Amino acid sequence: MEVLSIKNLHKRFGKKHQYAVNNASLTVNKGELLALVGESGSGKTTLLRLIAGFEEADAGQVSINGDKVVDDNFSMKPEKRKIGMVFQDYALFPHLTVAENIKFGLSKNQFPNLNERVREVTDMVGLSSYENRYPHNLSGGQQQRVALARAIAPNPGLILLDEPFSNLDAVLKDQVREEVRSIIKKAGATALFVTHDMRDALSSADRIAILKDGKIQQVGTPRELYETPKNLYVASFFGKINAMNATAENGTYKLKAGEIKGAKTDKKGQILIAIRPENIEILTEEKEGTFPAKVILAQYFGDHQQVHADIGAETHVVIHAHEKILFDKEDNIFLRFNPAKIHVLDTCWYPGLVS
Amino acid sequence: MSKLKSIFKFKRYANGWSFALIALVLVIGLPIYTLFFKLFDKKTESVWGHLVDTVLADYILNSIGLVIIISILTLLMGISSAWIVSTCRIPFRRQFEWMLILPLAIPTYIAAYTYAGIFDYTGPIQIFLRDIGFSDLVYIDIMNFWGVAVVMALVLFPYVYVVARSTFMSQSANLLEASRILGSSSWRTFFKIALPISRPAIIGGLSLVMMEVLNDYGAVKYYGISTFTTGIFRAWFSFGDPNSAINLSGILMAFIFMMIMTERLQRGKVKFDEGARIGRQLKRYQLKGRKKFFAWLVCFIPLFLGFIAPVFQLILWSFQTIKKIIDFDFLILMANSFGLALLAAFLCVGFSVIILFAVKVNKNRFFNLLAKFAALGYSIPGAVIAIGIMIPLLGLDKFLINTWEESFSMKIGLIFSGTIFALTFAYIVRFLTVSINPIEAAFKKTGDSIDEASYSLGAGSFKTLLKVNLPLIKSALISGGILVFVDILKELPLTLILRPFNFHTLATKAYELASDEMIAESATPSLIIIVIGTIPIIILNRLMKTTKADGSIIN
Numbered sequence: 001m002e003v004l005s006i007k008n009l010h011k012r013f014g015k016k017h018q019y020a021v022n023n024a025s026l027t028v029n030k031g032e033l034l035a036l037v038g039e040s041g042s043g044k045t046t047l048l049r050l051i052a053g054f055e056e057a058d059a060g061q062v063s064i065n066g067d068k069v070v071d072d073n074f075s076m077k078p079e080k081r082k083i084g085m086v087f088q089d090y091a092l093f094p095h096l097t098v099a100e101n102i103k104f105g106l107s108k109n110q111f112p113n114l115n116e117r118v119r120e121v122t123d124m125v126g127l128s129s130y131e132n133r134y135p136h137n138l139s140g141g142q143q144q145r146v147a148l149a150r151a152i153a154p155n156p157g158l159i160l161l162d163e164p165f166s167n168l169d170a171v172l173k174d175q176v177r178e179e180v181r182s183i184i185k186k187a188g189a190t191a192l193f194v195t196h197d198m199r200d201a202l203s204s205a206d207r208i209a210i211l212k213d214g215k216i217q218q219v220g221t222p223r224e225l226y227e228t229p230k231n232l233y234v235a236s237f238f239g240k241i242n243a244m245n246a247t248a249e250n251g252t253y254k255l256k257a258g259e260i261k262g263a264k265t266d267k268k269g270q271i272l273i274a275i276r277p278e279n280i281e282i283l284t285e286e287k288e289g290t291f292p293a294k295v296i297l298a299q300y301f302g303d304h305q306q307v308h309a310d311i312g313a314e315t316h317v318v319i320h321a322h323e324k325i326l327f328d329k330e331d332n333i334f335l336r337f338n339p340a341k342i343h344v345l346d347t348c349w350y351p352g353l354v355s
Numbered sequence: 356m357s358k359l360k361s362i363f364k365f366k367r368y369a370n371g372w373s374f375a376l377i378a379l380v381l382v383i384g385l386p387i388y389t390l391f392f393k394l395f396d397k398k399t400e401s402v403w404g405h406l407v408d409t410v411l412a413d414y415i416l417n418s419i420g421l422v423i424i425i426s427i428l429t430l431l432m433g434i435s436s437a438w439i440v441s442t443c444r445i446p447f448r449r450q451f452e453w454m455l456i457l458p459l460a461i462p463t464y465i466a467a468y469t470y471a472g473i474f475d476y477t478g479p480i481q482i483f484l485r486d487i488g489f490s491d492l493v494y495i496d497i498m499n500f501w502g503v504a505v506v507m508a509l510v511l512f513p514y515v516y517v518v519a520r521s522t523f524m525s526q527s528a529n530l531l532e533a534s535r536i537l538g539s540s541s542w543r544t545f546f547k548i549a550l551p552i553s554r555p556a557i558i559g560g561l562s563l564v565m566m567e568v569l570n571d572y573g574a575v576k577y578y579g580i581s582t583f584t585t586g587i588f589r590a591w592f593s594f595g596d597p598n599s600a601i602n603l604s605g606i607l608m609a610f611i612f613m614m615i616m617t618e619r620l621q622r623g624k625v626k627f628d629e630g631a632r633i634g635r636q637l638k639r640y641q642l643k644g645r646k647k648f649f650a651w652l653v654c655f656i657p658l659f660l661g662f663i664a665p666v667f668q669l670i671l672w673s674f675q676t677i678k679k680i681i682d683f684d685f686l687i688l689m690a691n692s693f694g695l696a697l698l699a700a701f702l703c704v705g706f707s708v709i710i711l712f713a714v715k716v717n718k719n720r721f722f723n724l725l726a727k728f729a730a731l732g733y734s735i736p737g738a739v740i741a742i743g744i745m746i747p748l749l750g751l752d753k754f755l756i757n758t759w760e761e762s763f764s765m766k767i768g769l770i771f772s773g774t775i776f777a778l779t780f781a782y783i784v785r786f787l788t789v790s791i792n793p794i795e796a797a798f799k800k801t802g803d804s805i806d807e808a809s810y811s812l813g814a815g816s817f818k819t820l821l822k823v824n825l826p827l828i829k830s831a832l833i834s835g836g837i838l839v840f841v842d843i844l845k846e847l848p849l850t851l852i853l854r855p856f857n858f859h860t861l862a863t864k865a866y867e868l869a870s871d872e873m874i875a876e877s878a879t880p881s882l883i884i885i886v887i888g889t890i891p892i893i894i895l896n897r898l899m900k901t902t903k904a905d906g907s908i909i910n
Contacts, residue, residue, distance in 0.1 A: 055809055056367065075367070078810040091808035095826045104822070105812025154813065 003190040004028040004051065004158055009060030009070070011043075011050055020046040022214035024060070028158070028192055033184060035205035036194045037237070038296045043214035044194045048160050052085055053078035065157040065314040067140040084151030084189075088166060091142045092135040098122065098146050099131040105154045119155060125149040125183055141172050148180060152187045159184065161193035165200050177203045198237055210234050210348075231346045233276055243274045243345065253342065256313035258291050261354075262339035263324070266277075270344045277320040279341035282307065283334040284325070293317075298327040309333060368717045372816065373393045373577045376713035379706055380725045383784050384744025387731065390608070390767025393601045393746065401600045406590070410581060414603070418582040418610070421504055428508035429564050432657045434557065437651045438545060439538060441523035442531070444639045452520070453655045454546060458661030459513040460888030462845045462862070464573025468806070468869035469665040469890055470497060471577060472672070475874075479668070503578040507571065507659040511564045518560035522553035522676045532638075535724060541640055570736040572848035573866050575653045583607040584848060587738045591852065597746055611734055629769065650872070670705050672878035685864075689883070692860040695775065696843040699782040703790040703839045704832055711791065711798050712824065715806065716816050726791075731753050733788035737781075737849030744781045747855065750774040778853045782843050789842055790835035797831030798824070834894060856878040 004027065011021040020043045028034045037046040049055040051062055052074060053069065062070035064083065069076040084105075093101050102118045111117040122128045126147040135143055144164065151159050164180060165173050180217045181204040184191050195201055201208045202222050209219040210233070229235035232243055246253040248267050253260040265271070283290055293309040296316065307319045308329050319335065327333065439445060461469075474480050474497045481494065497506070526549060533545040574582040583603055592597035642650055706729075714726045732740065748771040759767050771777055801824060804900050809819040825832070847862045854863060861880045868877035 052807070052811060054810075078807070079813050079815055081811075082813070083811055084810065085811035087808055089802075089804055090800075091804040091810070093805065093823055093827075104814070107813070150808075150812065160811075167735045232831070290566075 001030045002027045002064055003030050003032075004192065005063045006047075006051070006063075008049060008060065009047070011046055011055060012058060013168045019043075019214045021050060021057075024211075024214070024216050026216060026219065028190055030190055031185075031188060033181060033193070033204060033206045035201035035208045036192060036196075036202045037196070037198060038207055038211035038212060039196060042211045044163060044196075044211045047211070047216075048192070048194050051158075052083055052160055053081050080232055082154075082156050082158075084154065085152050085158035085163055086144070086147045086159065086161040088163040090135075090147040090167075091147055091165060092143060092150070094135055097132050097134055098127060098138070100147060101135070101327045102150045102153045102221050105150065107154070110154065116285050121149045121153045122123055122153070140168055141176055144168070144176065145179070145183070148183060152183070152189060157190070159189050159191040161191060163195055164193055165195065165197070172202070173200075173292045180204060210237060228343060229274070229345065232272070232274065235343075235345065240277050240318050240320075242271055242277065242280070244315060244317075246271055246273045248344075253339075255315065257315050260337050260339055260342065261289055263342070264339070265344050267344055273342050274345050275337055275342050277306070278304075278322075279319045279338045280317060280319045281336040281338070282319055282321045282323060282327070283336060286334050287336070290336045293333050293335050295327050295329055295331040295333060297329065298331075300326065307333075309335065311335060358461070368719060368722075370716065370816075372709070372716045373722065374724055375709050376717075376722060379710060380729045381423050383706075383732070383787065385730050385747060386735070386740050386781075386784055389743045389747050389748050390601060390604055390739065393598070401603055402590070402594050402596050404601050406603075407585070408859045410586065413581050414583050414586045415606075417500065417575075417580050418569065418607075420500065421507070421580070421582065422568050424501075424504040425568050426561055426564060427506045428505065428516045429512040430557070430561065432512040433560070434519050436512075436654045436657055437516050437519035437523055438549070439653055441520055442541070442640055443650050443735070444641050445647060445651045447653050448639075451658065454573070454662070455516050455520075455654065455656070455658055456513045456892050457889060458510040460885050460892060461510045461662065461665060462573070462847065462884065462888070462902075463507050463510060463567065463571045464577065464847055464862075464866055464869075465669075465884065466506050466661075466665055467503060467574035467577045468866075468877065469668055469881070470502075470506045472874040473668055488899045494688035498578050500578075500580055503574055503580055507568060507574055511567055512657055512661065513824055514563045514567070515557060515560045518556045519553060522556045523549055526552060535843060558618060559593060562614060566611065566734055567782070569607065570848065571736075572851070573665045577870065584738045587742060588848075591742060591745075597742070600742050601746075604736075604742055606635070607736060607739060611736075615734060625763065666882070669878040669885070672786065672875040673882055676876045677879050680876055685880075686814055688859050688861065688864055688880075691858065692844060692862075695779065695782075695860065696840045699761045699779050699786070700790070700836045700839040702783055703745075703787050704794070704836045706787060707790045707794045707835065708820075708825070708832070711795055712816075712820050715798060717802075730788040732785040735785065737785055737846060738852060740781050740785050741849045741852035742785070744777055745772060748777050773853075773855050775855060775858075776800065778850065778855070781849050781853050782839075782846070785849060786842050789838045793831045794828060797828035801827045808856060834891070837894065838891055841888055844887055 006024055006026045009021055009024045010019055012019045014099065018113065022048055024043075024044070025044070026034075036044045036047060046055060050057050051064075056075045059072065059101070060070065061068065061072075064081060067076075068074070068083050087282050093104065096104065099115075099122070102121055103114055104116055106114050108114065118131065119128065122131055127142060127145055127146060127149065130138065130142065132145075135146065144167075146163075148161075161180075165176060168176055177200060178339050182248050193200075195204070206224075207219060207221055208225055209227065210217045212233050218225060218234045220228075225234055226238050229241075230237075230354045232241070244255055246255050247269060248254075248263055248265050248271055251261065253263045253271075253273055286292065291311045293311045295307055295309050297308040300307045304320045304322050305327060307321055309317055309319060311317060317335065373660070393549035410707060425502055431521050436451070436455055440448060440455065445451070472478050474495050497500070530552075531544055531548060532547045535541075539547065569583065571582075573586065575582045576585050576588070583606070585608075586603045590596050590603060669832055705754045710729055714722045750770050752769045755770055756767055759765060805823060805827075806819055809823045810816075814822065844860070846860075850863050852868075854860070859867070861884050865877040865884065866879070870875070
């Protein structure tokens with residue numbers, strides 16, 4: 001069941017500016033934890049604020065639990081949307097205790113015994129003994145759990161989290177990511193969170209949406225994004241990838257430097273193919289279907305070597321080699337591309353970006 | 356579609372807060388557009404031509420002359436004492452640090468007649484001179500342009516001192532020490548580094564001095580100097596000629612507008628006072644011998660002449676006359692004064708909250724501009740505001756009286772003009788700025804995400820204001836209210852024009868007594884005003900001391 005559904009959402013700040021959110025469509029299912037990943041300026045925070053109602057869309061629709069909250073010429077007030085939100089700076093009310101903060105959003109109609117609900121929620125986030133403390137007496141991680149508890153307490157249809165881990169130091173981060181995920185799951189809540197850090201998304205989210213220049217590039221599980229990225233931008237989010245121009249013909253990728261047999265694509269003509277560095281094999285002797293290459297740079301990283309090689313025709317590739325042999329500059333090697341791991345990208349996206 | 360869209364956009368701002376904001380600004384702006392329209396609407400007879408021929412040049416020369424001379428004097432006193440207090444070790448440095456603000460508690464008119472009394476033929480200076488054998492021939496006459504300039508500068512220099520000190524103190528010690536390591540003497544460091552960096556802030560403080568000078572009526576009138584303010588009074592009361600009063604107000608406002616623009620311009624270009632704010636406290640210069648004494652004098656003389664001497668004199672006079680002054684009428688007068696100030700302060704704080712929260716709810720450039728407009732009052736001299744309020748209210752009263760008489764053939768008195776209503780209204784127009792500033796700063800400090808958190812938890816704007824914002828800005832509400840209260844208690848020119856017949860405040864009573872050659876009798880009400888005027892200074896000083904390392908203030 002869809003908890004959140006966004007259709008063709010548009011937003012720009014002033015007519016002269018580019019769209020901060022450009023034709024975004026997205027759905028989040030019940031019980032799901034979806035991460036919205038993008039660099040700063042990608043429009044991810046704007047998208048979140050549009051859903052919350054703190055910004056007003058120029059066009060498009062948003063529904064929460066089947067209720068239209070944004071439509072053409074209509075925008076429901078934030079306080080009516082039944083959304084929970086965890087702010088980047090937590091935004092705890094400094095003059096209220098932990099319990100009072102949590103109680104703020106609760107109504108007697110929904111919870112006849114408010115104190116009981118407060119206790120339930122503080123138990124859930126493991127802060128039951130801190131109920132009477134003020135926010136400034138709590139650590140950063142504890143403040144965040146209070147913010148989360150406050151957002152969860154009224155049982156909102158959807159919880160939004162804005163950069164929930166950015167204010168935490170690295171040591172705390174790993175632990176908190178896991179905590180936040182388990183609290184949200186325990187509460188049976190549906191959540192959408194925004195982050196610039198792919199590791200946040202990979203460690204906590206069920207699905208990930210990648211945003212660039214206000215456009216949603218791709219939505220999928222971490223594995224889908226890694227293995228079948230739609231374009232180079234999505235692909236490069238997970239580290240290095242080799243992208244090369246090629247033509248596909250009769251089950252063969254024709255590159256400038258040679259041919260790779262065993263292509264499995266229906267596409268014809270000019271295409272952009274991509275292969276991860278670990279899917280290229282380094283051989284010391286020439287075999288059938290290998291490319292002769294020369295090592296330009298070899299870096300030792302312990303568990304693998306990163307080898308930069310020149311395969312001719314001005315094409316450089318990066319290989320992660322797990323062999324015991326250490327390669328060195330000017331070594332002559334032979335490369336075998338695993339055709340099953342070659343992925344065809346949309347050519348129209350960011351052709352200049354090849355890493 | 357696009358038309359629908361714009362209606363939709365407009366609808367978004369259609370809420371109680373925006374209506375309240377627009378209504379408030381419309382009312383508060385009344386004197387401003389009255390002046391503006393009246394300036395270009397000349398039908399009735401006027402003595403304006405006569406004024407232009409005879410006294411206008413005097414008004415302009417005296418007003419500008421006072422602004423220039425007092426600016427120079429306050430800069431000299433304010434900057435030098437601030438530099439010594441911030442960078443040198445002198446005896447009682449800590450005490451000087453806050454006591455140098457005290458002269459601000461003495462309104463210019465009180466300083467003016469107190470000094471007039473001190474130098475009077477029967478005053479302590481003349482008596483002393485006669486006692487040590489000088490003949491009556493030595494008479495120091497301060498009742499002139501230079502006298503009033505010095506006296507006003509003595510109580511206005513803290514405006515410069517306060518900003519100069521805070522910028523000197525906040526300048527990174529590293530910066531000043533770097534200059535010393537590079538071989539600069541302390542003098543060179545001051546002129547080449549500290550002063551240029553502090554310039555924008557100091558000129559900001561100086562512009563407050565200028566506004567006080569242009570606003571002053573009591574001091575210049577007492578010393579017989581004709582300025583724009585006294586001119587407005589004369590046109591209004593002596594000639595009964597509102598048009599000339601309005602013309603004078605118009606010219607005065609043009610001056611002030613130019614002043615504000617120059618201040619904005621000079622500040623707009625320079626941005627380097629921020630950023631250089633980190634770093635430890637400067638190690639203060641250890642002065643020795645004559646230098647130390649001289650530095651101490653630079654701090655002591657302004658404090659002595661600006662506060663200690665006049666207050667001491669007032670206390671002496673008060674002892675002589677207090678029995679004569681304190682009677683039942685005086686208590687009524689106190690109650691009037693305090694009650695009125697309290698009422699207006701309360702309204703100012705309430706209106707400030709409504710205006711600022713309306714801007715917070717409706718984020719929009721137009722509303723922002725409206726709020727700025729509402730806070731314009733402090734730059735408009737009290738006499739000008741009074742005229743701008745008196746004219747439309749008189750018109751309204753005339754209209755009401757006539758219609759009432761026609762419909763019910765009954766006579767009624769003035770309803771708005773010449774009543775407490777007009778006076779309170781004028782106070783709000785003039786002093787709304789004073790409460791808006793601290794409250795705006797507090798709202799800014801609370802930030803937007805806390806409001807959004809409240810909305811996301813289902814609270815409406817009213818609950819958000821009541822339960823989240825107001826508790827958080829409580830101390831700003833109180834200090835804003837106190838500042839307005841004190842300012843109103845001291846206020847003279849506006850009160851003199853708008854007060855109801857036979858209605859006195861402490862300020863008007865003190866001034867009336869002094870004008871009637873009863874300076875000693877005026878000492879008691881004057882002292883009450885000064886004592887109350889020191890309250891905000893003490894509060895501010897305590898706030899500065901209790902500021903924690905993270906900048907938050909304990910309440």
